[in-house]
Amino acid sequence: MGKLIIFSAPSGSGKTTIVRRLMSSIEGLEFSVSATSRQPRGVEQNGQDYYFLSAEEFDRKIEEDAFVEWEEVYAGTKYGTLRSELERIWSKGHTILFDVDVKGGVRLKDIFGQDALSVFIMPPSIEELRNRLVGRATDSPEKIEQRLAKAGEELGYADRFDVVVVNDNLEEAVERVAEVVGEFIAC
Numbered sequence: 001m002g003k004l005i006i007f008s009a010p011s012g013s014g015k016t017t018i019v020r021r022l023m024s025s026i027e028g029l030e031f032s033v034s035a036t037s038r039q040p041r042g043v044e045q046n047g048q049d050y051y052f053l054s055a056e057e058f059d060r061k062i063e064e065d066a067f068v069e070w071e072e073v074y075a076g077t078k079y080g081t082l083r084s085e086l087e088r089i090w091s092k093g094h095t096i097l098f099d100v101d102v103k104g105g106v107r108l109k110d111i112f113g114q115d116a117l118s119v120f121i122m123p124p125s126i127e128e129l130r131n132r133l134v135g136r137a138t139d140s141p142e143k144i145e146q147r148l149a150k151a152g153e154e155l156g157y158a159d160r161f162d163v164v165v166v167n168d169n170l171e172e173a174v175e176r177v178a179e180v181v182g183e184f185i186a187c
Contacts, residue, residue, distance in 0.1 A: 002090045004112050005029070005181055006098045006161075008105030009121035010151035012132040014167040018121060019099045021174045022181060029181075030094040032085050034104075035061070035070075037078040041138050051082065069107040074146065079104065095185060102154040105161065117184040119177060120161035124168035126151060 009015040023029050035051040037058040046052045053061070058078050061067060070080025079101055089096045098108060102120075109118040123129040129151055133144045158164050163180050167173040 001112075001115060002093070002095060003185065004096045004098065004108065004116040005184065006100065006105045006108050006116055006118040007121060008100055008102045008118070008154075008157075008161065009167075010102070010123060010129060010154045011147045012129045012136070012151075013121045013123040014132070014170060014173065015121040016099055017170065018165075018167065018174055018177055019097060022177060023097060025178060026181060026185070028094050028185070029097045030089045030092065032081060032089060032096050032098050034098075034100060035067070035080050035082055037076075050079075068111065069104050071101060071103045071107070073101045073103075074150075081108065102157045106157060109161070117163070117181065118161040119180065120158045120164045121173070122155070122158060122164055122166045123151070124166060128168075 007015045007019050023031060033051055035053055037053055037055045040052055062070060066082055067080040068083050070078055072078045086096060105118055109116050130148055133139060133147055165173050165176050
């Protein structure tokens with residue numbers, strides 16, 4: 001078993017952007033592709049952004065104990081981490097990078113303990129979060145409101161993470177995260 005780095009945040013906080021920047025600047029990191037029961041959005045591709053499974057396929061994998069962790073993040077929409085994904089990445093000697101929902105992040109940290117670094121990306125404010133969600137133009141107004149309502153709950157989990165980084169300036173947030181991750185990998 002190797003090391004894991006877990007990123008969680010409310011939707012729209014910038015965690016995926018930060019993770020992508022981190023991966024391009026630190027060698028040996030590999031993104032863990034999560035599975036989901038939702039349909040692809042925009043240009044998302046199966047096996048690259050997510051493993052898109054039908055609700056039935058997802059439930060079958062739950063029964064087969066194929067997930068390290070999974071969660072019904074939104075009613076009828078599940079996300080999870082496949083055991084096979086961890087094995088695939090560790091077999092290459094790489095450090096696994098997760099971009100997961102807040103509950104999944106807490107669960108992964110609980111499972112892997114000191115072998116995992118958990119990072120919570122905090123939005124500067126709920127209003128800025130709203131602006132980002134509207135700006136990315138991937139969700140309906142109803143879905144945006146649902147995400148904002150969920151963000152209030154998710155922010156309550158921040159203290160369960162090893163590090164909290166406020167993303168009010170993307171470059172500074174990326175720099176801070178790279179510093180923390182570099183120290184974790186080196187020890």
